[in-house]
Amino acid sequence: MKRLGVNIDHIATLRNARGEKHPNVVDAAKLAIKYGADSVTIHLREDRRHILDKDVINITKNKNIPTNLEIATTNEMLKIVIKNKPEFVCIVPEKRTEITTEGGLNLNKNKKKLYTFIKKLNNQKIRTSLFINPKISDVKLSKLLGAQCVELHTGKISNKIKNKQKYLKEFNDIKKCSLTAKKMGLEVHAGHGMDYKTAKILSKIKEIKEFNIGHFIVGESIFFGFKKVIKKFIKIIK
Ligand code: PXP
Numbered sequence: 671m672k673r674l675g676v677n678i679d680h681i682a683t684l685r686n687a688r689g690e691k692h693p694n695v696v697d698a699a700k701l702a703i704k705y706g707a708d709s710v711t712i713h714l715r716e717d718r719r720h721i722l723d724k725d726v727i728n729i730t731k732n733k734n735i736p737t738n739l740e741i742a743t744t745n746e747m748l749k750i751v752i753k754n755k756p757e758f759v760c761i762v763p764e765k766r767t768e769i770t771t772e773g774g775l776n777l778n779k780n781k782k783k784l785y786t787f788i789k790k791l792n793n794q795k796i797r798t799s800l801f802i803n804p805k806i807s808d809v810k811l812s813k814l815l816g817a818q819c820v821e822l823h824t825g826k827i828s829n830k831i832k833n834k835q836k837y838l839k840e841f842n843d844i845k846k847c848s849l850t851a852k853k854m855g856l857e858v859h860a861g862h863g864m865d866y867k868t869a870k871i872l873s874k875i876k877e878i879k880e881f882n883i884g885h886f887i888v889g890e891s892i893f894f895g896f897k898k899v900i901k902k903f904i905k906i907i908k
Pocket of ligand 1: 762771798864883886
């Protein structure tokens, strides 16, 4: 059975546009779970452009909301994780100037830092996932670095599908990485840029256990409502 993680960063984007409390991010997290999502994902960025520290505190303290906190490997983030104890952490690369997380981690370049960081998360018994490009060498390295899961970046295939281009190569790369990861004992997640069509195509890969979807859910909810959109994704992926 595949799980759905709903990324609510852009509910915070909308709230921050007015600097007030509406739409309430904690309410969104509670509703996502009520409507059948398995977890909620929030990305605390260094520049706090959407999710704020108080959101992390208020969401993680509610133990009925399984929370996947996306962070970069900084000491500040490690302290926040240790203090707030989210159920899951996904380590992502972060560049200040990017609009969104453009690609997976550069594992090779950051091996030492990641190994030490993951060890500290493992000591806290927090399930740790690495956001990587669908490359076999990165899957293997993720295992060596001590992660329990890999989240495969689905940005490339999502763009190809949206632009009605051929996507077989990207699909096969994700499939091969999923198989390799599973064989090595890593749990496989997928995320970035997905809509209904991409989710439907990728849900054919049985090794993928979790989808993390955000922007499309929040955008589509404007027209059809949060409940309907979440339920539709659940129907597609399960
Ligand atoms: N997974 C990870 C690791 C992410 O960083 C993001 C957001 O960039 C997502 C999933 C969700 O992507 P999207 O908002 O495009 O659905």
